[in-house]
Every structure is written in structure tokens, then in C-alpha cells.
Amino acid sequence: MVNQDFLDLWREEGLRQIPQNFEVFRSLVAQTRDFTEQGKYDVAAVYAKIAASYADFKHCGFFVSPELEHLLIEIGQKTITKKSYFNPSKFGSKTPENILHVATCMQYLGGHSRMLLRWIKQDTERSHSLVVTDEPREAIPKSLKEAVSNSGGHIYVLRETIGSLISWAKRLRQIAASVDLVVLHIFEYDVVPIIAFANKKASPPIIFSNFNDHNFWLGVGISDVVANLRESGKRHSEKHRGVETKRNALLPTILEPTQRILSRAEAKQQLGLPKNSILLLSIARAPKYKTIDGISYADAHVSLLEKYEQAFLIVVGSGYRKDWSNAIEQTQGRIIPYEQNPDTALFLQAADIYVDSFPFVSNTSLLEAGSYGLPLVSRYPYSSQACELLGADMLGLTGNLIRVSNLEEYVLVLSRLIEDEEFRLNLGEATRQKIIETHIGINWQRYLNDLYQLATVLPRLTEPLLTIDQMCLGEPNVFLPSIYGLDLNLEHLIRNNLKLMPFDQRLYHWFRLAKKTKLSNSTERLLWLKDLMPEWFIQRLKKFLGYYQNPEF
Known part of the structure; x- marks a missing residue:
């Protein structure tokens, strides 16, 4: 599906975009530095957040910014x-009992949200509290609230209070005064924890959960241990983020034990599929099914489904896509897209084979599918191991995941799995057993206990020496704009962060941006007026209007 010629096009696009992105990022860092030197720290923090967001959405040729973290x-x-810091002598080599998890938000469909929930439910010997930096209390799933409460912990929502990024960082610092260890589950641009834990000598041990290992993120400069979810992420942290070997650890994604309620035939019947059908299944968010060079994810399966009339492909999360319509018609409707759905158990119980999303892999979905005893197939079109982070890998998948390099090999592998039932079932069972041995229950707990031990015995991270950000145009950097890049301009990011700015800066940018925008109706004018309101006020207004519904995993 993606041949060398197209990889060359991706490379050309990366060589064109990355230097431009890098220059924009440098200008944002320079503005952050200027405001910091002027003592305008509230504004500087917002500009730092904008800079980090830009580096996340528009790859700049690096995965960490020592300059930006130094400013934060x-x-x-x-x-x-320093008076607000607690006594560092309370932290020694003892086993931590009170854990504070810090998250940007708890998206109910996000893999990191599910991991945090399962972490707390599994680690029953400790108390777990949660601080959410960028989300209202009403948006936190009920199951997560219950898990925290059952552990004896508390939930704190920073944006419930009137304030700014700086004041919320101070609040986080105060909350952390009574805990033994902090775990960061933060988004790439979250500046609040970096500011809060700037004084490392008087901070609790900090673990960074590296669930977005393919992206730029903030946090290297304050994290005593980086917990990578996979081997490729661990190697990447050391090579591309400068994480010391002794501070670079592994913590596999935790899964809940699988409970198969239905047989495959029963599950297929509930989905309206023939009992003797062969179901290929894929589950991921819609952006992971990106059309490449005019060939959609659905198109890649047409020849296979034409060859095997009993085969179906269900894709959960893609939603309706216009560019899939021809493939659906060619296969007589045997390619079936679904919207995102947090409850995928029925699909997993019906499936015979799991096929990964492409070009953006979904490791958590692979693990969950494998835990049901499904053979797993993923595509890796890159010729270099330098791009290993762009492929699928997890500890529990080692030795059983089938990775193919091109579409022809993909069809051959799937053909064998369709035709050879014994091979299909045996591979699925081997996959299930390996996942149980690594990602579930007490087996996973051993990794967690080792991680806690490492974080408590290591000396606290010292403030890193300031180094200048460097742009890299090699692999995998050069491919990232085409795979993960978003068509997002700087003005859009500034507008998104207006509500966090002090009023004078908010007003300045509001007038500047409004002049460039044609407001054609009253609704658009009202939305623009909303941007003049501070973030804390918007959150309270939404709560009053019943905007948020309590989600569930």
C-alpha cells in the first residue's frame, strides 16, 4: 500500500515542512523567553503551552525541547x-503508599484513561488520588471516580478554582505535599506540572507515563523515571529525548481479564453475520485510518474480500467515510464501518482475525484483541529500524504479532489465516497466553512494583543543563508530518488559548484576530465574545448550563 516511491514523497514533504515548523516554534519560544525576562509569568506560561501544542501538532524535527522546559x-x-514546598526528608527508599496521578484530561475513549483506571483497580495496596489539570469534574468517568474513592484517594480539579496556569500549578504543588510519589499521565502540551515541580530537590519522586511515545512532549526535565509502554518507546526515549538509561523503564499497558460471554457464532449472529463467515476486525479512532495516495483503508481489503466471499471486514471507530464507498460497493457491503464505541466486546467475541489500523497503528487495540485469542496482523512499510516507533510492538505481542511490509504480503498472510483454521486458532491462543503473562493482574503488578522501587531509590533528577533545541531531518522525523501532522495554523492555537491569557493580552489578540475574521451571523459573533471570558468562568458557565454529561468507560 505504501511503497518506496510514496515514502520518498513523505520524505520530501517532511523536508519541506519541518524547517518551517521549527522556525515558528523558535519564535514562540523566543516570545516565552521575553515574557519570562519581563516577569510576566502568566503570559509566558500560556505562550509556552502554545509552543508545546504547536510542536505536538506540527512536527518540528525533535521530540523534546530543553529550551522550553528550562523556561518553564x-x-x-x-x-x-520555597516556603510552599514540603520537607524533602520525608522521601526515602520506603515503598510508596500514597500515589498522586496527574492527568490533563480523562477522555473516556482514550487508552491512557483506561490504563489509569485499571492501574488504580489493580494496585489495591495503595491509596490513589487524581489531579485533573484541564477538564471539569463532570467529565471524569464515574468508574474512575469510584476507583479513586475505593482506594481511599481524592479527586482534585484545578480549573474549578478562579485563577491562571500559574495559580493552578501552585495548587498542584500544595496537593502533592502529602503524597509519596507522583505519576504524570499528561498531554504533550500540559505546562502546569512542569511549573509545579520545578524545584526537584523538594519534590516527591515523579514518574512520567509515556503513552504518546511517538510525539513531542513536555516533562523530561522534571521526571525521575520515564515509564515506557513498549521496547521501541524505551529506546526512543534514550536516543531522542536524552533520558538516562538508569531512569528509563518499562511498564506494559495493563488489561483487564477477558470474559468471553458469547461464542463466535453467537456474537456473529447478534451482528447479523452468517455463522460460517470469517470476520476481520479493526478498532481505532477515525484519524488512524488515513487514506494514503488515494488508497483508503477499505480499498486495501477489496481484493481479499473478492477472493473470499465468506469474509467480512468490520471497522469500529472509522465512522462513515465517503472515500470508502466504492470499496464497500465492490464487496457487496461486506466492509462495514462503525462509529466510535467504548463497548467493543461484542465485536471482539465475533472476530476471527484482527487487522491493525493504518497508517497509524493502535497498540492498545491490538492487545485487547489478542486477549480474546485473535491472531493479529499489522503493517510496517518502513525499510529502516529507525522508524520502529511508527510500527506496532508491545511486550505481550513479541513473537506472535505478524508484521508485513507491503500490501501484497498483507493479502497473502490474511489469505493463509482465512484458509488455515488450525493455524489461525493456534496463533490466536499463543497470543492470548503471552498477553496474560505480561499485561494482566499480578503479572503486570510485578512491573509496577519494580517501577515504584526504581523511582524511590534513584536520587532526584537534577536540573538539566540548558542545551539549544536541534532540528533533525532524518528518520523517523521526516515521515511524521505526513502521518500525524494536522492542518492547524498558529492563529488557531492562539485563539484556543485566549481564555488562559491575562486580560490585556486576551483583549489584544482578540481584536487582532477578530479583524481578520468575517463574522457572518450572530452565532459566530457570540462565539467570539466567549473568547473574551476567562477559562475558569467558561467552565463554571458550562457546568451551570448542564453542558457536561458524566461519561462512562
Whole structure:
């Protein structure tokens, strides 16, 4: 599906985009530095967040910014007085009992949200509290609230209080005063924890959960241990983020034990499929099924489904896509897309073979499918191991995941799995057993206990030396704009962050951006007026209007 010629096009696009993105990022860092030097720390923090967001959405040729993190640490050290820090002598080599998880938000369909929930439910010997930096209490899933409460912990929502990024960082610092260890489950651009834990000598041990290992993120400069979910992520952290070997650890994704309620035939019947059908299944968010060079994810399966009339492909999460319509018609409707659905058990119980999303792999979905005893197939079109982070790998998948390099090999592998039932079932069972041995229950707990031990015995991370951000145009950097890049301009990011700015900056940018925008109706004008309101006020207004519904995993 993606041949060398098209990889060359991706490379050309990366060589064109990355230097441009890098220059924009440098200008944002320069503005952050200017505001910091002027003592305008609230504004500087917002500009730092915009810079990090830009580097996340528009790859700039690096995965960490020492310059930006240094500025955030400086902001934290100058705005959070040492008097507000607790006594570092309380932290020794003892086993931690009170864990504080810090998350940007708890998206109910996100893999990191599910991992946090399962982490708390599995680790029953400790108390777990949660701080959410960028989401209202009403948006936190009920199951997560119950898990925290049952562990003896508490939930804190920073944006419930009137304030700014700096004041919320101070609040986080105060909350952390009574805990033994902090775990960061934060999004790439979340500046609040970086500011909060700027004084490392008086901070609890900090673990960074690296669930977005393919992206730029903030946090290297304050994290005593980086917990990578997979081997490729661990190697990447050391090579591309500068994480010391002794601080670079593994913590596999945790899964819940699988409970098969239905037989395959019964599940297929509930989905309206023939009992003797062969069901190929894929589950991921819609952006992971990106059409490449005019060939959609559905198109890649047409020849296979034409060859095997009993074969069906269900894709959960893609939703309706216009560019799939021809493939659906060619296969007489045997390619069936579904919208995102947090409850995928019925599909997994019906499936015979699991096929990964493409070009953006979905490791968590692979693990969950494998836990049901499904053979797993994923595509890796890259010729270099330098791009290993762009492929699928997890500890529990090693030795059983089938990875193919091109579409022809993909069809051959799937053909064998369709034709050879014994091979299909044996591979699925081997996959299930390996996942149980690594990702479930007490087997996973051993990795967690080792991680806690490492974080408590290592000396606290010292403030890193300031180094200048460097752009890299090699692999995998050069491919990232085509795979993960978004068509997002800087003005859009600034507008999204207006509500976090002090009023004078908010008003300045509001007038500047409004002049460039044609407001054609009253609804658009009202939305623009909303941007003049501070973030804390917007959150309270949404709560009053019943905007949020309590989600469930």
C-alpha cells in the first residue's frame, strides 16, 4: 500500500515542512523567553503551552525541547516560593503508599484513561488520588471516580478554582505535599506540572507515563523515571529525548481479564453475520485510518474480500467515510464501518482475525484483541529500524504479532489465516497466553512494583543543563508530518488559548484576530465574545448550563 516511491514523497514533504515548523516554534519560544525576562509569568506560561501544542501538532524535527522546559522550570522557581514546598526528608527508599496521578484530561475513549483506571483497580495496596489539570469534574468517568474513592484517594480539579496556569500549578504543588510519589499521565502540551515541580530537590519522586511515545512532549526535565509502554518507546526515549538509561523503564499497558460471554457464532449472529463467515476486525479512532495516495483503508481489503466471499471486514471507530464507498460497493457491503464505541466486546467475541489500523497503528487495540485469542496482523512499510516507533510492538505481542511490509504480503498472510483454521486458532491462543503473562493482574503488578522501587531509590533528577533545541531531518522525523501532522495554523492555537491569557493580552489578540475574521451571523459573533471570558468562568458557565454529561468507560 505504501511503497518506496510514496515514502520518498513523505520524505520530501517532511523536508519541506519541518524547517518551517521549527522556525515558528523558535519564535514562540523566543516570545516565552521575553515574557519570562519581563516577569510576566502568566503570559509566558500560556505562550509556552502554545509552543508545546504547536510542536505536538506540527512536527518540528525533535521530540523534546530543553529550551522550553528550562523556561518553564525557571517560571516555576520564580513563582512558587520555597516556603510552599514540603520537607524533602520525608522521601526515602520506603515503598510508596500514597500515589498522586496527574492527568490533563480523562477522555473516556482514550487508552491512557483506561490504563489509569485499571492501574488504580489493580494496585489495591495503595491509596490513589487524581489531579485533573484541564477538564471539569463532570467529565471524569464515574468508574474512575469510584476507583479513586475505593482506594481511599481524592479527586482534585484545578480549573474549578478562579485563577491562571500559574495559580493552578501552585495548587498542584500544595496537593502533592502529602503524597509519596507522583505519576504524570499528561498531554504533550500540559505546562502546569512542569511549573509545579520545578524545584526537584523538594519534590516527591515523579514518574512520567509515556503513552504518546511517538510525539513531542513536555516533562523530561522534571521526571525521575520515564515509564515506557513498549521496547521501541524505551529506546526512543534514550536516543531522542536524552533520558538516562538508569531512569528509563518499562511498564506494559495493563488489561483487564477477558470474559468471553458469547461464542463466535453467537456474537456473529447478534451482528447479523452468517455463522460460517470469517470476520476481520479493526478498532481505532477515525484519524488512524488515513487514506494514503488515494488508497483508503477499505480499498486495501477489496481484493481479499473478492477472493473470499465468506469474509467480512468490520471497522469500529472509522465512522462513515465517503472515500470508502466504492470499496464497500465492490464487496457487496461486506466492509462495514462503525462509529466510535467504548463497548467493543461484542465485536471482539465475533472476530476471527484482527487487522491493525493504518497508517497509524493502535497498540492498545491490538492487545485487547489478542486477549480474546485473535491472531493479529499489522503493517510496517518502513525499510529502516529507525522508524520502529511508527510500527506496532508491545511486550505481550513479541513473537506472535505478524508484521508485513507491503500490501501484497498483507493479502497473502490474511489469505493463509482465512484458509488455515488450525493455524489461525493456534496463533490466536499463543497470543492470548503471552498477553496474560505480561499485561494482566499480578503479572503486570510485578512491573509496577519494580517501577515504584526504581523511582524511590534513584536520587532526584537534577536540573538539566540548558542545551539549544536541534532540528533533525532524518528518520523517523521526516515521515511524521505526513502521518500525524494536522492542518492547524498558529492563529488557531492562539485563539484556543485566549481564555488562559491575562486580560490585556486576551483583549489584544482578540481584536487582532477578530479583524481578520468575517463574522457572518450572530452565532459566530457570540462565539467570539466567549473568547473574551476567562477559562475558569467558561467552565463554571458550562457546568451551570448542564453542558457536561458524566461519561462512562
